[in-house]
Amino acid sequence: MELNHTNRQINVTRNSLFEQGYLDEQFTQLEDLQDDVNPNFVEEIVTLFFADSMRLIHNAETALENYPLDFCKLDDYMHQFMGSSSSIGAKKVKNECTQFQECCKVRNADGCTRAFQRVKQEHATLKRKLQTYFQV
């Protein structure tokens, strides 16, 4: 019973993450990769992602504080960030990254700052949700 309940809960949580667009099929790919050899593969990857991305976010924040903005560098950071978030299937985060890159392209400083805030926000949200998910 309890187990079923737990499983169901996991599924519900998981489904909601997908439905709400936090995760996409890439996440499913990761889940498929999980096997007996690495039973916690997905969790490990996600943890790694968040550790890495914290660093990138920090770098981007620093870069955003230096005026005039170095759009190239920012674009680079975002590109990297986008790469990893798309690899784990973090859909919303990836979308925000794309927005950010668009702003960089047109050299819209304000737009960049705002976009970055959104990126951070989505990132934090996802982190929270996934942590909950894994705890279950």
Add this chain to the structure above:
Amino acid sequence: MNNNKQMMASSSGGSWKSGGGDGGVSDQFPAGLRVLVVDDDSTCLMILEKMLRHCNYEVTKCNRAEVALSYLRENKNGFDVVISDVHMPDMDGFKLLEHIGLEMDLPVIMMSADDSKSVVMKGVTHGACDYLIKPVRIEALRNIWQHMVRRRKHEWKDFDQSASADEQKPPEEPDYSSSANEGNNWKNTKRRKDEEDEAEERDDSSSLKKPRVVWSVELHQQFVAAVNQLGIDKAVPKKILELMNVPGLMRENVASHLQKYRLYLRRLSGSQLPGGMNSGFMGGPDAGYGPMSSLNGLDLQALAASGQLSQLPPQSLATLQAVALGRSNNSKSVIDQRNIFSFENPKSRYSEVQSQHLNNNNNINNSNNNNNNNNISSNINNNSKQMNLLPGIPTNIEPKQFVSLHQSGQHSFGSMNNQVQIQMGGQSQSQHQVQSNTNAHMLTRGAVDMSSKVYNPVVSVSQASSVNSYPLGGSLGNPNVRATPSGDGNLDAKVSVGGIVPSYDVFYDLSQTREWSLQDSGLTYDQSSLLLQHNHSSGSEMREQNQNLGGGKVMFSPAVDTRTHLNGSNIGQQRNTYIKTESHSDGSFHNTMYSEQYGQDDLLAAILKQQQGVGQLNNEFGFDGYALDDLPV
């Protein structure tokens, strides 16, 4: 999975390739495919590793390009395919791609979150055999083994073709394909059985006149490594042959190549050989240089004309000028400019090239160039006589351009080849071959980063005719700015603007035709040299390319009677030689890639030759087969 791996390991040291005789291995294929993954993003790296393991591949991951290169270098046969990210902090993915193409000739798959057309195109032109968009799905990874097979197949084909007149290759170019170039390793392993016949044929013929051994970049690298290991004094052909362990390679091949190499070294070390730069490898009379001067003018003009090479022309011109100048007047300054051009090679082609080749890629060139120039100038001076600066041709070589030219430098080996070739004129043939091979490799491999720039002009020249294929295919990487005297003014090819400098072709042809009246064609000489180079390396690639000579492709038609045309104005017509450009349909870029390597060297050679006087070239070129042996040392 584990079992497979073990099996693989046991069968061939982890390489299923060698499983020719190991039924188990082949059955398991593609399991056990040895993949090297390079990505600075640890998350992606881990995911990829997992996915590849799920495909039953053997995975090695690293997050730095330099580390990846060292893995590859330490274990030349240790990997079957490389997957690399495009954006990396320590080295640009495309640069890595070039390096790998030049040095190891492994299939490289690029990947990136960036799916814009320009980047993908860049990957293609640099020789990537595939481009994956992140996020990478496991399905995309399952089939990467095809790239390995395809490459092996091509190499073997080249190998065979020379012997067996494949329909793909124009019969007149048997030389380039195979002979031990490209993938000696592969040859040994995989296709051995298939090739055996051909190899035997070749070997047999070698007893008489040695089948032309195409000294591809790779082959030459192996040769140089063996020589260095033994010590130049103690390096005897027999030992070198043993060390190299290349099937199908005969002692005589090595001996003649060694002879040339010695000459080349002697030349490099500052001894200004009177009237002959070539001495280097070519060992033959420097005759080749004569045309060079003419080339310079032509090439530069051609390059300039080519428009496309916007970048190149100045460079190539500059280079040419530099070369010319260098030769004529030790002017270092001139040379410096030239540095940009592949000419860097000229100077110390060998020496510099080696060190530079990796660095050159763009910044170093300038500095290197300078160094090179000095060296070259000394060398060149000998020849310098006529180096007249190209009139009206801007000599400002931008580092960038130069770099590209020097790209070949990356493959130091390649550059060496180029250099060797040029100088030797006739002799260089063999050398060129090596170089060209290297270059070709480099170029084809996509190493050419300049590709974008350069090669356009040359392509036009491509004379669909005998594209002999200088299959520069070798990822010449170095955008040699060979100012190949393309009659149309496209010096193209040679000016390796980033792309492959078809110049090789030109030279190649020149050599082929022997008749170069180097005097006027000046360039022709280089061409032949270039040609030589080309032939080998990409053998198959070139050939095919040549065949396609379609518009953009610069085909090298080696056997060109057009030599005489090489004078520059005709060069375009000469087509044979110049065209090296990879007739690949994907656009001349590839071609340029080849030429790049050649370009630099070729240009230099051409220039040198010109100075020398064309007449000499005639003798030397006996490119017919690029066989090193043929070249009189």
